[in-house]
Amino acid sequence: MRFPRSFRWFLGASTLLAALLLGLFTWNGLEGSWRIPTSGRTEHAERRLGPEGAADEVLTLMAWNIAKCDFHRRGATFKSEAAVRSHLDRIAAVVAAEDVDLLFLSEVVLEALPCPVNQVEYLATTAGFAHWAFGDNYSFGIPGARIRSGNALLSRLPMEPRRVDQLPGGTPFYKPTGNRRLLWCDVRVGEDRLACASLRNDSFDLEINAVQVREILGALKPEDVVIAGDFNATPETAAFRQWQASGRFAGVFDGPLTFPAAAPNRRLDSVLLPKAWLERRGATWTDTVLDVDLSDHEPVVVRVTL
Secondary structure (H helix, E strand, O other), X not given: OOOOHHHHHHHHHHHHHHHHHHHHHXXXXXXXXXXXXXXXXXXXXXXXXXXXXXXXXXXXXXXXXXXXXXXXXXXXXXXXXXXXXXXXXXXXXXXXXXXXXXXXXXXXXXXXXXXXXXXXXXXXXXXXXXXXEEEEEEEEEXXXXXXXXXXXEEEOOOEEEEEEEEOOXXXXXXXXXXXXXEEEEEEEEOOEEEXXXXXXXOOOOHHHHHHHHHHHHHHXXXXXXXXXXXXXXXXXXXXXXXXXXXXXXXXXXXXXXXXXXXXXXXXXXXXXXXHHHHHHHOOXXXXXXXXXXXXXXXXXXXXXXX
């Protein structure tokens, strides 16, 4: 049986289109530009802290998993752009009220065709940050029609993006939600340079989580490091205890509960401070969890008196 020419043309064109889309999908999932953070500068002025030995100043850090602003409803249904911006406005109001200098975000969306709001840039602009940087945990789709979700760091202080590291246990690009990466930036605090990492460790397997922690700790250089975000491990687990056992960090290792926001029963989110830097500056700090219910995680606020 011989099909009409028009049908053969349609079948050929459809096959070529499908091959093209599959090729773009595969290329988007495998190409390596994710290693370089996506970053931007807003019109807000930088905050400049005084040099070591100057009058006491307070540095405020916040870690918050904002759950993508719940932008995906179900199936092919997404929130409207207006609804996502309204949600971000409420988050920005909380952040601004706490006078946050460094905001470590996890599960934040940079790009999503179904709801094209750059959550990182919008929040930086709305909440008064001078700099923002984002690192993909995954990019799913094709250029111009994809979802890019990951970690971010927003800073009122001078900041330079550094790199994004792949963590062990990563999932294939076509099963993206289990992939984990680590965003690194350098932040200037007075005359000091702090290496700051925003993370969200494995949430499905504590053994993989522990392997990720060991790799992060094993790769640390002898520098002052802040690590903050969603550790996805409670303080009593072997995965999380590694952070304290390393001797590199200070902070509250077993503080107020952060998840789930509606009725918290575990601590998953933390801000870990560089122990040597705090000791050198004779710093003190406080750790607070806010009850705001704008995500399934509550934000952790750490204030350091320098």
